[in-house]
Amino acid sequence: MDLQTAEIRVKELHNLLNQYNYEYHVLDKPSVPDAEYDRVLHELIELEQQFPELKSPDSPSERVGGEVLDMFSKVQHQTPMLSLGNAFNEEDLKDFDRRIRQAVGDNFSFVCELKIDGLAVSLKYEDGLFVQGATRGDGQTGEDITANLKTIRSIPLRLNENVSIEVRGEAFMPRKSFNALNKLREEKEEELFANPRNAAAGSLRQLDPRIAASRNLDIFLYNIADVGETGVVSHSEGLDLLEKLGFKANRERRRCANIEEVIEFINYWTEKRPELPYDIDGIVIKVDSLDQQQELGTTAKSPRWAVAYKFPAEEVVTKLKDIELSVGRTGVITPTAILEPVKVAGTTVQRASLHNEDLIREKDIKIGDQVVVKKAGDIIPEVVNVLAEQRTGEEVEFKMPTHCPECESELVRFEGEVALRCINPKCPAQIREGLIHFVSRNAMNIDGLGERVVSQLFAEQLIKNVADIYKLTFEQLINLERMGEKSVTNLLKAIETSKENSLEKLLFGLGIRHVGAKAAKTLAQQFETMDRLASASQEELTAINEIGEKMADSIVTYFEMEEVTELIKELKEAGVNMDYKGPKLVTAEQSDSIFAGKTIVLTGKLEVLSRNEAKEKIEALGGNVAGSVSKKTDLVIAGEDAGSKLTKAQDLGIEVWNEERLLEELKN
Incomplete structure (x- = not known):
């Protein structure tokens, strides 16, 4: 086969394999048996080996796992990946609803989505091609796990449209994949994974992408990081656009007109969650309108327009065998319950923090007690209470020590604190x-x-x-x-x-x-x-x-x-940096800047500055750069091909500048 014929055939194989992937992993409607998919993939790999110049970054062969990495590089998120505040009951949900009403009035709706128990990731596409995938990390900085994410077959390597976009989602391990993985590990006498979430996170943080490829992970996309010029005005429209582009968004979602419909949706899935083929640990509730989201804003850690309802924690009974003490970095002595191993919310629990002496007294906890244990937020093991009626008389009362268990220095309790501390700096x-x-x-x-x-x-x-x-x-x-x-x-x-x-x-x-x-x-x-x-x-x-x-x-x-x-x-x-590298605070001299205290939106293509450069310069002068236009917007900077944001700004009578005016003001 010559190069020209091979090139035509490679394109045909790309199209076939992408179609098969989409049908199987996104639509859940396979049109060919696995053997046919494997045959076509094998043909593609052979052609790419014969003609290496025909292998492209979006080739379906990338999904089998590439070269082993040395380490993960760091990725700065241009739009922070915020965590969500939690709600645990109807009262919390109604408080959330009340806060929204106080801020934006009564004319709004919610979108409810299943909260997948997996690993949050960000995917970046340039001209429709998948170029980078990263973990959430601390919300500001994550790790580049592109090679591992390419092995997830429900992630498109090329979109249906040649758009540049960054999207967020939750990678997870379906229960079927989890059970198969643990069965294999058991046969090899390897330590079993505690739950699908840990297994998914562990798979995506492997330096060898072939390991991730063998784990059969999946993903649901749930958000566009910056809607930009997409024309999207609501979260629900954003989810529809994700599906149009070829992403897998969870269909088990609902637009709710009020908090009562939200609670109805939650009650339904509280009962039905065991029937799902993957784990969920709650329901995410978001205000649908992006303008209203912008108006509500965010705190340092989480958006005010969204909340995660967490399902009630599973409670089990086990024996408290002992209480151990640990010394923290600030000298605080923390008692920890040593438990008879017990399964709680998918993992085996053997330890639970008892926080301090006052809590032990308050709950009347004794060594040897039968205790009720749960995981707070499905994560942290906690002793809920003691089953005093089951005591035999052999239980032992616990007494906090007077000296540090590590260095034997005398412990102190500062006025107004419940904790005992070791104050020896050399402990x-x-x-x-x-x-x-x-x-x-x-x-x-x-x-x-x-x-x-x-x-x-x-x-x-x-x-x-x-x-x-x-x-x-x-x-x-x-x-x-x-x-x-x-x-x-x-x-x-x-x-x-x-x-x-x-x-x-x-x-x-x-x-x-x-x-x-x-x-x-x-x-x-x-x-x-x-x-x-x-x-x-x-x-x-x-x-x-x-x-x-x-x-x-x-x-x-x-x-x-x-x-x-x-x-x-x-x-x-040793060469450790001692300087601050982030955006500078606005000084008294800068407070007279025309940008100070204003909310500014950038739209369209800028010729001289990149969008990030313009954002940094404006923020350095005290401006706040927002992602969408609302009544609170003070100024819009419009470059070439400015779209819906410019139209909306004009409709609202908001001042609009071109890039030339922006550059002029930045000089002043």
């Missing part, structure tokens, strides 16, 4: 937990440096503080248990990459008391460098809206310590 447990916190996802996010490896390095005295992480060598790591050459190389790369993190990641990782992730971001934006923050006075700190006296005291005290000064010096010498 090994606190140091170890601090190291684990430092490398965690929301802090420095060092892949491969999980709890087990950190504990091992600490036990071997290879790391005593966080600066020691940046002094680790190949020779030190290669001798550790279960650390091969490839693992060590990847870990050292991840440590090196973490040096480039923006200042807020480092601040959160240092574990300054009372400083969470949000406060760390605020401090980094305000002071911009570690040195400026370290020399800040209490007055300067409390002048910031989000910083109270208690947090300011803690920050000043922290940076006054000699060991902290030395630690920062060591981190600097």
Whole structure:
């Protein structure tokens, strides 16, 4: 066969295989047996091997899994992947409904969708071609898992239209695939996966895409990250567009006129969920109108226009065999219930946090009790109550210790706190937990440096503080248990990459008391460098809206310590970034900018600036760049081929600029 004939045949095979994939994995109506699909795929692979120049990124052969990766690279989400607030009962749902009415009036509707228990992912297409897939991560930064996502046959490698679009969805493992996988692992005497969600997440985070390909995962798409020029004005229209483009959206959805219809939908699926071929853990409720979504806005963590109703937690009875104590990074002593292993919501539970001594007293928990256990939000094991009537008299009352179980220092309870604390700064447990916190996802996010490896390095005295992480060598790591050459190389790369993190990641990782992730971001934006923050006075700190006296005291005290000064010096010498890299806060000088305090929408194609560049420049001058036009929009910047957003702005009488005017104002 010559090249020209092969090219024609390859295109025919692409079309056939894409049709078969869509029929089988999206429509659930296969038109040919599996053997015929395999025969056609095998023919395509042989032709691509014979004529390598004919293999394209959207080839169906990509779904069998490609080369093994060294590590996952980081992906910055242009539109954040926010998490949803939760509702657990009718009262919560009616509160949600009431908040919507107070904000937008009575004229609105909801869309209800099944909440798939899987892994949230983002898919990016350019001119119709699938170019990148990423995990949610911390909502701002995820991991590039494109090669693994290509193995999911319900994800189109090329769309029905040549559009550039970013969409969000939930990858999951159907129960049939999960049962088959665990049966295979049992035969190989490998550890079984606890539930389909863990199995799906584990599959998509494999460095070998062939493993993901063998796991038979699936996906439902549920959102367009930025509707842009699609003309879509509601969430339900967005779901219809996803299906038109070739995506698989869940058909078990309903547009509801009021909260009563929402509750009816929830009650139906509370009863029917066991009949589904995949796991769901609740129902997602969203305001349908995109304009109303824009008007409602978001908090730092979640949209105000959506909520996730969580199904009631399954409760089981088991024996509380013992109570163990652990020491956290802030010295708090936490009691943990050791349970007779029991299955709860799909996983085997053997431990549950008891939080503090007061809770143990309040619930009258004794060692040896029969207790009721559930998973809060289907995730965290919790002791609900004690079955006191089943006591035999052999149960033992638990007493909190007076000294730290790790370093034997005397424990203290500060005024106004329920927790007992170890206040010895050299307590090994606190140091170890601090190291684990430092490398965690929301802090420095060092892949491969999980709890087990950190504990091992600490036990071997290879790391005593966080600066020691940046002094680790190949020779030190290669001798550790279960650390091969490839693992060590990847870990050292991840440590090196973490040096480039923006200042807020480092601040959160240092574990300054009372400083969470949000406060760390605020401090980094305000002071911009570690040195400026370290020399800040209490007055300067409390002048910031989000910083109270208690947090300011803690920050000043922290940076006054000699060991902290030395630690920062060591981190600097190791090359760890000490500067803030995100959008700058609007200063007093910038407050006179024409953009300050205004809501601005960008539409159409800009010639000089990219959309992101324009957004960054406007936000740096105090403007808020929104995704859609509403009554609250102050200004629209319209480039070439501006569509429905421009029309709507004109209808509402909103001021419109072209790019030339924008550039002129940016100079001023």
